[in-house]
Amino acid sequence: xxxxxxxxxxxxxxxxxxxxxxxxxxxxxxxxxxxxxxxxxxxxxxxxxxxxxxxxxxxxxxxxxxxxxxxxxxxxxxxxxxxxxxxxxxxxxxxxxxxxxxxxxxxxxxxxxx
Amino acid sequence: xxxxxxxxxxxxxxxxxxxxxxxxxxxxxxxxxxxxxxxxxxxxxxxxxxxxxxxxxxxxxxxxxxxxxxxxxxxxxxxxxxxxxxxxxxxxxxxxxxxxxxxxxxxxxxxxx
Numbered sequence: 001x002x003x004x005x006x007x008x009x010x011x012x013x014x015x016x017x018x019x020x021x022x023x024x025x026x027x028x029x030x031x032x033x034x035x036x037x038x039x040x041x042x043x044x045x046x047x048x049x050x051x052x053x054x055x056x057x058x059x060x061x062x063x064x065x066x067x068x069x070x071x072x073x074x075x076x077x078x079x080x081x082x083x084x085x086x087x088x089x090x091x092x093x094x095x096x097x098x099x100x101x102x103x104x105x106x107x108x109x110x111x112x113x114x
Numbered sequence: 115x116x117x118x119x120x121x122x123x124x125x126x127x128x129x130x131x132x133x134x135x136x137x138x139x140x141x142x143x144x145x146x147x148x149x150x151x152x153x154x155x156x157x158x159x160x161x162x163x164x165x166x167x168x169x170x171x172x173x174x175x176x177x178x179x180x181x182x183x184x185x186x187x188x189x190x191x192x193x194x195x196x197x198x199x200x201x202x203x204x205x206x207x208x209x210x211x212x213x214x215x216x217x218x219x220x221x222x223x224x225x226x227x
Contacts, residue, residue, distance in 0.1 A: 099208025
């Protein structure tokens with residue numbers, strides 16, 4: 001089975017721009033979670049989608065948004081980029097909703113904001 | 115609210131020596147506990163998890179962890195370190211219901227030849 005894929009792997013954007021990141025879960029997985037990883041803050045939960053609905057949201061500003069499609073693929077969008085948004089963005093998929101299900105992580109998208 | 119504390123942001127061991135990475139958690143309800151490993155430029159890979167049942171959990175690559183409720187700990191061990199174990203390790207806590215995983219800050223493991 002193919003693993004979780006994330007595109008693009010690397011991205012450089014300028015302050016004020018917006019960006020869309022994509023995540024394709026493992027086949028059959030219906031839940032997708034997004035995390036932001038930075039050296040200072042570590043891994044922070046952004047949001048979780050299950051069956052095209054946002055089920056949980058972390059403590060991030062409204063500039064961070066996401067969606068999930070009927071095939072479980074997910075996208076996250078960051079508008080009006082700030083320097084502090086530079087991070088590794090990780091997506092994880094699981095069979096079901098909630099932490100009792102194992103999460104399988106993709107390789108991440110490295111976003112650099114200049 | 116749940117939280118995770120990983121003692122030591124960097125641990126260095128000699129090849130063949132015991133690996134011990136410490137994790138303490140805080141949770142008001144029975145926790146689910148996880149250890150993940152992250153190699154450079156890669157995502158996280160699940161090493162092992164505890165949900166219910168046996169408190170000594172065996173994972174991949176020879177790692178194991180023991181859930182100690184009285185100490186609120188879930189330390190990760192491996193009897194003999196290998197060079198390929200050099201990576202960053204994350205402890206995480208979850209629980210039943212609609213709550214996300216909470217990760218510790220991570221411990222970078224170096225293995226010296």
